[in-house]
Amino acid sequence: DAGITQSPRHKVTETGTPVTLRCHQTENHRYMYWYRQDPGHGLRLIHYSYGVKDTDKGEVSDGYSVSRSKTEDFLLTLESATSSQTSVYFCAISQEVTEGYTFGSGTRLTVV
Amino acid sequence: KQEVTQIPAALSVPEGENLVLNCSFTDSAIYNLQWFRQDPGKGLTSLLLIQSSQREQTSGRLNASLDKSSGRSTLYIAASQPGDSATYLCAVSGNTPLVFGKGTRLSVIA
Numbered sequence: 670d671a672g673i674t675q676s677p678r679h680k681v682t683e684t685g686t687p688v689t690l691r692c693h694q695t696e697n698h699r700y701m702y703w704y705r706q707d708p709g710h711g712l713r714l715i716h717y718s719y720g721v722k723d724t725d726k727g728e729v730s731d732g733y734s735v736s737r738s739k740t741e742d743f744l745l746t747l748e749s750a751t752s753s754q755t756s757v758y759f760c761a762i763s764q765e766v767t768e769g770y771t772f773g774s775g776t777r778l779t780v781v
Numbered sequence: 782k783q784e785v786t787q788i789p790a791a792l793s794v795p796e797g798e799n800l801v802l803n804c805s806f807t808d809s810a811i812y813n814l815q816w817f818r819q820d821p822g823k824g825l826t827s828l829l830l831i832q833s834s835q836r837e838q839t840s841g842r843l844n845a846s847l848d849k850s851s852g853r854s855t856l857y858i859a860a861s862q863p864g865d866s867a868t869y870l871c872a873v874s875g876n877t878p879l880v881f882g883k884g885t886r887l888s889v890i891a
C-alpha cells in the first residue's frame with residue numbers, strides 16, 4: 670500500500686502489559702498519523718507526527734504515547750493495555766498537510 | 782471542533798442504479814476533502830481527493846463534488862455494481878489532521 674507497512678497485523682495481549690505497534694514508510698513523507706477505528710465511533714486520531722521527534726496529541730491520546738526517531742518509523746505504545754484499547758489501529762502518511770493521506774492495512778489489537 | 786456527518790448510514794440499491802452519498806462538515810476552513818472506500822476487515826483505499834479550491838473530481842464511474850461554503854460534499858456513483866458494495870468514508874483536513882465521518886455502508890444487490 671504505497672510503501673506503508675504496519676506490524677504486527679494481529680496481536681492479543683493481556684491487560685496491564687505494554688504493547689508497541691510499528692508503522693514503517695518508504696515514501697519519505699513528513700507527516701505520520703495513528704488512528705483507531707471502533708464500531709459506532711468511526712476513525713479517531715490518537716497522535717500524529719510532523720517530523721522527526723515532533724509529535725502532537727489527537728482526540729483520543731490518553732493511555733498512548735508515540736515516538737519518531739527516524740523519518741520512516743512511527744511507533745505507538747500502550748504503556749499498560751486496557752480492554753478499552755481493543756481496537757483496529759491504522760497508520761497513515763501524508764507529504765504535507767494539504768496533501769491526501771495514504772493508510773496502512775491496520776493492526777487488530779485485542780486486550781484480554 | 783470539526784465534525785463530519787454522513788447520510789445515509791446505510792443504503793441498499795439494485796445493480797445498475799445511480800446513487801449519491803452525502804457528507805457535511807461544520808468548519809469550512811479546510812485544506813481538502815477525501816473520499817475513501819473500506820471493505821469489511823480491510824484498510825482504507827483513497828478514491829478521490831478534492832482540494833479546497835476545486836469544485837469536483839472524477840475517477841471512472843465516481844464523481845465527487847465540494848461546496849466548501851455550505852460545508853457539503855457528494856459522492857456520485859454511476860451504474861452501480863455488486864463490487865461497489867463497501868463502506869464509504871468522507872474525511873476533511875484543515876487546522877487539524879483528517880477528521881472522519883462514520884461512513885455510509887453500501888450494498889448493491891445483483
